[in-house]
Amino acid sequence: MYDLRRVALLGVFAAAATPAFAQDTAPPAPVTVTGAVTLATDYRLRGVSQSDKDGAIQGGLTIAHQSGVYVGAWGSNLSGWGTFGGSNMELDLIGGYKHKLADNATLDVGLTWYMYPGGASKTDYAEGFAKLSGTTGPATLTASVFYAPSQQALGKWYRTGADAAAGVYTDAGDKEDNLYLTGDGAVAIAGTPLTAKAHIGHSWGNDGLGPNATSAAPTGDYWDWSLGADATYKNLTLNVSYVDTDITRRSAAYLQPSFSHGQDGTGSIADGTIVASLTAAF
Numbered sequence: 001m002y003d004l005r006r007v008a009l010l011g012v013f014a015a016a017a018t019p020a021f022a023q024d025t026a027p028p029a030p031v032t033v034t035g036a037v038t039l040a041t042d043y044r045l046r047g048v049s050q051s052d053k054d055g056a057i058q059g060g061l062t063i064a065h066q067s068g069v070y071v072g073a074w075g076s077n078l079s080g081w082g083t084f085g086g087s088n089m090e091l092d093l094i095g096g097y098k099h100k101l102a103d104n105a106t107l108d109v110g111l112t113w114y115m116y117p118g119g120a121s122k123t124d125y126a127e128g129f130a131k132l133s134g135t136t137g138p139a140t141l142t143a144s145v146f147y148a149p150s151q152q153a154l155g156k157w158y159r160t161g162a163d164a165a166a167g168v169y170t171d172a173g174d175k176e177d178n179l180y181l182t183g184d185g186a187v188a189i190a191g192t193p194l195t196a197k198a199h200i201g202h203s204w205g206n207d208g209l210g211p212n213a214t215s216a217a218p219t220g221d222y223w224d225w226s227l228g229a230d231a232t233y234k235n236l237t238l239n240v241s242y243v244d245t246d247i248t249r250r251s252a253a254y255l256q257p258s259f260s261h262g263q264d265g266t267g268s269i270a271d272g273t274i275v276a277s278l279t280a281a282f
Contacts, residue, residue, distance in 0.1 A: 028066065035061040040277035043076050046180065046201060047224025047245035049269040050090065052080025053261050068098045081259060081269050085120020085212040104135045122211040125153035127178070138188040150175040154216055156208035161258040164213035178205035178216045195230040197241070213258050218270060222247050237279045244272035
C-alpha cells in the first residue's frame with residue numbers, strides 16, 4: 001500500500017542575509033488507490049473451504065479518502081460448497097469509514113455486500129462490521145464484530161443436505177440473521193521480515209442450508225481459528241497458516257452431501273489444513 005506524495009525542494013537564495021529554506025513536503029494526496037492480487041492454495045471463509053479445497057485466485061481494489069471514507073471491491077473464484085447455485089465467483093462490494101481514535105488505536109466500521117454473479121436468486125446478502133485495532137510495541141490486536149440482519153440468503157430453506165440434493169425446499173423464503181465475533185493478533189519479529197499471526201472466531205447462525213444449499217454458519221454455532229506467519233519482501237507477502245474449526249464430521253453429517261469435498265458426501269471441507277498464499281500489493 002503506497003501513499004503518493006509530492007516533494008518539492010525550494011531553492012537556496014544567494015543573498016548572504018537570506019537564510020536557506022528547508023525542504024518542504026507537500027501534504028498527502030486526498031485520495032489514494034491501493035490493491036492486491038493473491039494466489040492461495042485454498043479459499044477458507046471462517047474456516048470453511050469455498051473452493052472445494054482447491055486453489056483460488058483473488059484480487060481487490062480500495063479507494064480511500066483522507067477523511068477516512070473508503071470503498072472497495074474484492075473477488076475470488078469458488079467451487080464445491082461455494083458454487084452458490086451455479087455461480088463460480090464471489091464478488092464483495094465494501095464501503096466503510098476509518099477513524100483514528102488515538103496514535104495507536106483505529107476504529108473501522110462499514111458494510112459488505114456479498115454477491116455471487118450468475119448464481120441462483122436470493123443468494124446475495126449484506127453484512128455490517130466494526131473493527132477496533134490497537135498497537136503496542138511490535139504487536140497489533142484487533143477485535144471485530146460482523147452482523148448480517150435477517151435475509152433470505154441466510155435462511156434455513158433446507159433442513160438437511162439430502163433435502164438440498166433432492167431440490168425440495170422445507171421452508172422456502174425463510175429469513176435468518178448471522179453473528180460472527182473475532183479476535184486477531186499479529187506480532188512483528190524484530191530483525192526479520194516475519195510477522196506471527198493468530199485468529200479465533202465464533203459464528204452464530206442457522207443450522208440448515210440456504211437457497212443455494214450452503215450456509216454462512218455451518219452447524220449454526222461453531223468456532224474457527226488459525227495460526228501462521230507472514231514473510232514480506234518489498235510488495236510481496238507470503239503467508240502460511242494452519243486453519244481449523246471445531247465442526248466434526250459427525251456434527252455436520254446432516255449437511256451431506258453438500259458439505260463435502262467434491263460433494264461426494266464422504267469428507268469434510270472444514271477440517272484442519274495448511275493454507276499458503278502469495279500476495280502482491282500495489
